[in-house]
Amino acid sequence: MSALTNSSLWQTLKKHRETLASLTLRQLFSEDPARFDRFNASAGPFFLDYSKNLMTTETLDLLLNLAQQANLPQTIQKMFAGDLINRTEHRAVLHVALRAGRDAPPLKVQGQDIRAEVQQVLKRMETFVHQIRSGEWRGYDGRVITDVVNIGIGGSDLGPASVMTALPADCTGPRVHYVSNVDGAHLTYTLKSLNPAQTLFVVASKTFTTQETLLNAHSARSWFLDAAQQEQYIAQHFVAISTNEVEVSRFGIDPQHMFGFWDWVGGRYSLWSAIGLSIALGIGMDKFNELLAGAHEMDEHFRTAPLSRNLPVLMGLIGLWYINFFDAQTHAILPYDQGLERFVAHIQQVSMESTGKSVTLDGETVDYATGAVVWGGAGTNGQHAYYQLLHQGTHLIPADFLLPMRSRVPLGTHHRVLTANVLAQSEALMRGKTKEEARQELLAQGMSGEALENLLPHKVFPGNRPSNTLLFEELTAHTLGGLLALYEHRTFVQGTLWNINAFDQWGVELGKQLARSIEPELSEQGMTSVHDGSTGGLIHHIRDTLFGLSRG
Numbered sequence: 001m002s003a004l005t006n007s008s009l010w011q012t013l014k015k016h017r018e019t020l021a022s023l024t025l026r027q028l029f030s031e032d033p034a035r036f037d038r039f040n041a042s043a044g045p046f047f048l049d050y051s052k053n054l055m056t057t058e059t060l061d062l063l064l065n066l067a068q069q070a071n072l073p074q075t076i077q078k079m080f081a082g083d084l085i086n087r088t089e090h091r092a093v094l095h096v097a098l099r100a101g102r103d104a105p106p107l108k109v110q111g112q113d114i115r116a117e118v119q120q121v122l123k124r125m126e127t128f129v130h131q132i133r134s135g136e137w138r139g140y141d142g143r144v145i146t147d148v149v150n151i152g153i154g155g156s157d158l159g160p161a162s163v164m165t166a167l168p169a170d171c172t173g174p175r176v177h178y179v180s181n182v183d184g185a186h187l188t189y190t191l192k193s194l195n196p197a198q199t200l201f202v203v204a205s206k207t208f209t210t211q212e213t214l215l216n217a218h219s220a221r222s223w224f225l226d227a228a229q230q231e232q233y234i235a236q237h238f239v240a241i242s243t244n245e246v247e248v249s250r251f252g253i254d255p256q257h258m259f260g261f262w263d264w265v266g267g268r269y270s271l272w273s274a275i276g277l278s279i280a281l282g283i284g285m286d287k288f289n290e291l292l293a294g295a296h297e298m299d300e301h302f303r304t305a306p307l308s309r310n311l312p313v314l315m316g317l318i319g320l321w322y323i324n325f326f327d328a329q330t331h332a333i334l335p336y337d338q339g340l341e342r343f344v345a346h347i348q349q350v351s352m353e354s355t356g357k358s359v360t361l362d363g364e365t366v367d368y369a370t371g372a373v374v375w376g377g378a379g380t381n382g383q384h385a386y387y388q389l390l391h392q393g394t395h396l397i398p399a400d401f402l403l404p405m406r407s408r409v410p411l412g413t414h415h416r417v418l419t420a421n422v423l424a425q426s427e428a429l430m431r432g433k434t435k436e437e438a439r440q441e442l443l444a445q446g447m448s449g450e451a452l453e454n455l456l457p458h459k460v461f462p463g464n465r466p467s468n469t470l471l472f473e474e475l476t477a478h479t480l481g482g483l484l485a486l487y488e489h490r491t492f493v494q495g496t497l498w499n500i501n502a503f504d505q506w507g508v509e510l511g512k513q514l515a516r517s518i519e520p521e522l523s524e525q526g527m528t529s530v531h532d533g534s535t536g537g538l539i540h541h542i543r544d545t546l547f548g549l550s551r552g
């Protein structure tokens with residue numbers, strides 16, 4: 001048994017969970033009229049109602065004790081202080097320093113004052129953003145830049161893309177496009193309507209070795225040169241964002257046109273760094289700074305609020321409660337804001353790449369579940385697609401409902417209808433509908449006899465399905481920053497309690513390695529190496545189909 005599952009607290013939580021087996025949320029609410037007041041917390045523009053969870057005050061106390069046992073408060077301080085908490089990569093984890101603002105006290109990482117470096121890059125970004133947006137920076141034929149194409153993948157794509165999708169009202173600069181997939185269709189269709197003379201490519205890659213990004217960037221370069229003809233024009237149309245100056249130069253981008261960042265910024269936490277350049281180009285530097293400020297406000301809340309009032313801590317603990325004590329395998333994020341459509345995909349990476357681990361920081365195999373499968377999408381679309389399973393399926397799926405109380409795009413009664421829907425969904429999941437209630441409803445509809453009895457079981461909703469509701473005032477750059485930081489820290493909390501490294505991602509390497517060795521085997525002259533029967537068979541089948549013969 002691991003130290004965690006062997007701890008008396010863990011064992012107490014297990015027993016406590018059994019005592020809740022026959023309790024229902026309906027009952028908890030009817031027994032305690034103050035439940036809503038007891039189980040909510042707020043931070044800045046955010047208000048979290050977590051009363052619709054399968055927990056009592058005792059549950060919360062036990063979970064908070066578990067956080068103390070895992071040294072969560074100390075680990076939070078270590079992150080902010082720049083300790084090397086990413087132990088497998090010997091790195092600090094300091095995305096919070098990227099949004100700490102100009103007046104933050106000096107912070108040294110390996111002898112370097114990183115505050116000054118952060119400000120220098122922000123200053124360079126500001127100058128460049130101004131040049132592009134004002135039209136001072138021109139394309140090779142003298143016309144202004146109308147389109148920006150960010151080429152990147154994972155953290156070098158999802159964070160910026162999700163922000164740009166969320167803030168259409170703030171997109172006052174050039175149109176910004178995102179190309180990530182190595183499927184040639186992604187680049188081809190994106191470039192189809194663009195004019196090379198008025199397009200700026202932002203090649204975003206922390207390592208500048210990512211196969212998909214480099215291939216897309218090379219193809220974009222060829223597309224550009226087909227029109228521009230002269231290599232010298234590349235300087236006006238390609239910039240890079242990376243930590244790897246050597247590879248950037250090798251690609252052919254002048255390091256003067258490179259915006260740097262640092263190894264203490266994880267890819268999935270990098271939208272706050274120069275990786276956010278495409279955001280700043282689209283919404284302007286002032287709005288980008290608002291995004292940073294919103295995230296910083298949440299950082300300060302996370303760093304200073306008591307655990308029992310701390311939003312990321314509460315959300316992290318509640319998530320863990322279901323994963324470890326109810327065997328929940330997935331977690332749904334259900335934003336009721338069209339702009340947050342891509343937010344789920346970004347948080348999926350933040351959460352799953354961080355907590356998809358099965359060994360502890362000390363290299364021991366865990367004997368408890370870790371990260372859940374994170375999924376979801378914008379409401380109300382999901383209601384007409386997968387909510388059926390949420391309401392009547394066999395899985396327990398804890399959900400977070402997210403809702404701005406005011407719409408930035410008011411249109412008649414749309415926002416009130418949207419709000420009514422989110423409240424209705426969490427209420428329906430919690431209350432369900434008993435057999436008796438369903439029967440009364442059918443009788444009221446004039447149904448009776450065998451027809452009623454046959455339909456009745458299908459009309460019952462088990463209910464007792466937990467959810468959080470997170471309200472915020474409006475989806476602005478500022479609140480979006482806070483929302484993103486909230487989920488980053490929620491992930492940090494879970495990683496700390498599970499004693500895993502939430503900041504490395506070794507699990508993505510094997511597939512990359514194999515893809516590199518398989519790729520040449522797929523050419524007409526390729527020789528297949530030793531594979532398992534299935535993979536070898538598939539390679540032969542593809543070659544047979546494409547080239548009419550199989551070799552090697």
Ligand SMILES: O=P(O)(O)OC[C@H]1O[C@](O)(CO)[C@@H](O)[C@@H]1O
Nearest residue numbers: 154155156205206207210267508
């Ligand atoms: O920015 P890079 O180095 O191209 O990496 C892109 C993404 O690839 C990953 O390393 C996973 O393959 C992510 O962690 C990262 O966000």
